[in-house]
Amino acid sequence: MSWVSGTQAGLQGLLNVTVDSLAEYCGLTGDQQENSVFLERQLGLLQRNPSQSAINSEFCAKYLPALVDAYNVQDAAFSIPMRMLNVVAYLPYFARFLLTTRTSVCKTQARRMATASSTPADPAYLVEMCQFLSTLLALQGANSVSEEDKQALLPKLREWSRKYQRQQITRCLKQLEDDPETTVMADGLKQHCEKFLNECGFDGCGKSGTSKLLQCSRCKTAVYCDRDHQKKSWPFHKATCFPAVF
Ligand SMILES: [Zn+2]
Numbered sequence: 001m002s003w004v005s006g007t008q009a010g011l012q013g014l015l016n017v018t019v020d021s022l023a024e025y026c027g028l029t030g031d032q033q034e035n036s037v038f039l040e041r042q043l044g045l046l047q048r049n050p051s052q053s054a055i056n057s058e059f060c061a062k063y064l065p066a067l068v069d070a071y072n073v074q075d076a077a078f079s080i081p082m083r084m085l086n087v088v089a090y091l092p093y094f095a096r097f098l099l100t101t102r103t104s105v106c107k108t109q110a111r112r113m114a115t116a117s118s119t120p121a122d123p124a125y126l127v128e129m130c131q132f133l134s135t136l137l138a139l140q141g142a143n144s145v146s147e148e149d150k151q152a153l154l155p156k157l158r159e160w161s162r163k164y165q166r167q168q169i170t171r172c173l174k175q176l177e178d179d180p181e182t183t184v185m186a187d188g189l190k191q192h193c194e195k196f197l198n199e200c201g202f203d204g205c206g207k208s209g210t211s212k213l214l215q216c217s218r219c220k221t222a223v224y225c226d227r228d229h230q231k232k233s234w235p236f237h238k239a240t241c242f243p244a245v246f
């Protein structure tokens with residue numbers, strides 16, 4: 001579809017990034033097919049949008065299970081649902097989804113990259129794929145990847161790393177190689193992503209331990225040691241608190 005063929009209303013819609021427009025371009029709603037050109041355009045706009053984290057959070061609360069379903073039915077290592085998942089992979093919503101549903105997205109992504117018969121012509125796609133797998137390896141652990149896929153993936157990653165010299169590719173390779181320094185970094189990322197799920201959200205409180213903490217019943221991605229800390233945190237928490245469908 002070319003830019004000029006869009007109607008005025010269509011173009012206006014393209015400039016207005018909402019959770020529903022993102023879902024539409026990911027092919028999750030409506031009769032329309034997924035649209036990678038429009039999705040990239042909106043993701044570009046979203047990066048400069050001051051409400052970026054609120055929009056991504058609301059998107060997750062509403063569409064994350066549908067997005068993962070759409071991801072699961074793909075065969076390709078790079079797909080539109082993968083592209084969108086990579087955008088939201090650092091949010092507590094995604095961490096909670098992985099923990100509560102026990103879905104090994106990491107295993108799936110590694111398998112697809114290990115068994116792909118061709119490499120994307122555009123290195124930007126490779127970087128996206130490797131960045132996503134790197135985040136998944138941090139969140140779900142390299143053990144979730146089968147030994148067979150690991151052995152198939154390592155030479156590919158070594159070649160891409162040499163050829164493109166991109167840190168996302170090299171980091172992914174080092175994680176699979178169990179490089180100690182990279183493992184420490186990955187553990188730090190996991191802690192950061194899961195912090196909101198098991199540590200009181202009141203700034204500076206630091207109380208943790210899932211059993212005694214109160215969970216925000218709306219988003220289920222924030223916990224508090226008591227009602228007082230929950231109340232005091234609300235003015236800050238409300239920007240990313242949305243009713244989660246999962
Ligand atoms: Zn507290």
Ligand SMILES: [Zn+2]
Pocket residue numbers: 216217218219220221222237240241242
């Ligand atoms: Zn909440």
